[in-house]
Amino acid sequence: MGAGCKGVSLVAIVSTVAYLGLEARGVEVQCQIAPGVPAFAVVGLPDKAVAESRERVRAALSAIGLALPPKRITVNLSPADLPKEGSHYDLPIALALLGAMGVVDPETLAAYVVVGELGLDGRVAASPGVLLAALHAGSVERGLVCPAVQGPEAAWTGHVEVLAAPDLLSLLGHFKGAALLPAPVPGEVAAPVRTADLAQVKGQETAKRALEIAAAGGHNLLMVGPPGAGKSLMAACLPGILPELTPAEALEVSMIASVAGGLEGGRLVRARPFRSPHHSASMPALIGGGLRVRPGEVSLAHLGVLFLDELPEFQRGVLDSLRQPLETGEVSVARANAHVTFPARVQLIAAMNPCRCGHLGDPALACSRAPRCAADYQAKLSGPLLDRIDLHVEVRAVSAADLVLPPPAEGSAEVAARVAAARAVQTARYARHKARTNAEINGELLEAIATPDEPGRHLLAQAAEAMRLSARGYTRMLRVARTIADLAGAETIGRIHIAEALSYRRQAPRN
Structure with a gap:
């Protein structure tokens, strides 16, 4: 928050995020209300959904009995060179505007990361990416303001204060201490769906x-x-x-x-x-x-x-x-x-x-x-x-x-038990590595844990030439042999494991 020149209102700042893949990058929503011809501009590389937020914010404020001041309103989404996409900027823009109008204390807003889409009647609607926003809020040691329906999603982070607001009026009531919003509880873990057997x-x-x-x-x-x-x-x-x-x-x-x-x-x-x-x-x-x-x-x-x-x-x-x-x-x-x-x-x-x-x-x-x-x-x-x-x-x-x-x-139950036992062996084996399963191992790690015994190496050398295995095919065949050995409870890859792995390998066509 900072002061402008004479006759200019304070600039209110609200934190939100921009999503790039599974990364949530911090974005500042800066709102300034200044004397001049009445206007409402949103700048900072907004897409169509963000540009349209002006009308949704205007209607949502009208629904709770507030009107925009007859002045020049400028909303800047900083950093300005980062593309802003999505409707989750509605709520942070509205709160930044209310902060600049003096309806909400800007210092209170500074403690939160805000995401959410606004309905014309002031309701706060769901928007994608709330879990990522909650993780980002925890990393910058702030709370999170999000839609009520997504409160259980945000609550999974555990260490972040979450304000799950059903509508804009309830959120304002919480900030003013009139009626506090209940803390959401993490959503339930979905029961497994029965599949074919x-x-x-x-x-x-x-x-x-x-x-x-x-x-x-x-x-x-x-x-x-x-x-x-x-x-x-x-x-x-x-x-x-x-x-x-x-x-x-x-x-x-x-x-x-x-x-x-x-x-x-x-x-x-x-x-x-x-x-x-x-x-x-x-x-x-x-x-x-x-x-x-x-x-x-x-x-x-x-x-x-x-x-x-x-x-x-x-x-x-x-x-x-x-x-x-x-x-x-x-x-x-x-x-x-x-x-x-x-x-x-x-x-x-x-x-x-x-x-x-x-x-x-x-x-x-x-x-x-x-x-x-x-x-x-x-x-x-x-x-x-x-x-x-x-x-x-x-x-x-x-x-x-x-x-x-x-x-x-x-x-399936009997097969699942053998699969679970083989996966447990792999989990213990790769506890200090990035790999989770045999299909992910490569390089020195593959050489260390997937080297067959002497009869297996002899069969492998013969098959690699006869089947014209590529380097990738050779590596993948060794991974399969390691899995077959794990299912059999064998520490070392033997000739029988190599033979079975080769039986599942596609042979390169000959000219």
Whole structure:
């Protein structure tokens, strides 16, 4: 707060934030009321939603019986070279204006970070990113003013004073001591949603084993098979065998959901995300971006599963844009006015038919264009993308004999117990490292914990030459072998683990 020249009101300052990916940057809302021709200007690189806040603020003040003074009102969003996007600037602009008018003590406002959209009747509506704003408020040792419906979301930070206001009048009453707002309590942890059970899958023992390995090590998996073989069903079973998110992981996932506006009622979710976009999804929808940069499906699936059904039906450019996230675990969206990075440590599960008609190799439903049909269909997938998929498994058609069999004795609960035990081994092993699962290890760490014994090394050397494994393929095959050894409770990777890992590896085509 500072004084202007003679005849100029005090400048009121309110703190808010601008969102860049999962980063909340501090922004000062500076409001000055000066003599002159009546006007209301908002400067500091506001987008359309911020510029329109003038009318929402004007109507909200009118709804509580206040009118704008007939003077020149200037609102500056500082720093002025940082783009400001979103409707969450409404409430800080209104409070800065009330501070400059003398309705609220500017010193009181200085103790809070403020976010929230205003309705024309003075209600404070929800806006994306409140969890990030609360974490920022805690880092700068301030409280947070936010919409009432998002109070439980902000309360998860624990150490931040949160004022969750249902409307502007209630907030003013709190500041004046007339009626204090109750402190919000953290939202409930959402109960896990029941998914498909592996006991529903008839036959497909090889595919179910590959699914278990993928779950245990966080590996990418591609299932290739005819329509109706159970590929989508097995993918739907995966959330039921994955371990729940740890509290730290749940906070990471919730931060992304908060920015995307998908954290309802402040409920944190402990189940791992499972995203299944349609094959018509655009690149911004899958990777992130748009006019106002938002996380895409690959980020919304962070620490969970991204399931792409009918993989070759996706646009090739869209699929190839996944190559960087699958390798680095993050997405970098570059725009003229912003460079934003979102986390994207996902487990890719993909499914596809062997050819366009789906009946390649079936003598009863022979493909009339084989093998050209399969070659053209599979050529839609680039080699570098397929090289990033650790497990390739063929899913055979389910026969009538399989369908009449009784349900398998082993379901998701039994598989989940083995996956949890393997994940516990990895958690202990990587406690001092950034990696969470075997799928993330690389470099010296990979050499230290994934070096096979002598028979295994001999088999590996032979297979690497015969299968023409790339350096990436070699590394990923070792990671899979380490997971297979963990499932078996083995300290050292043996020949049998290498052999099984090689059986799931796609062989490079020969010229």
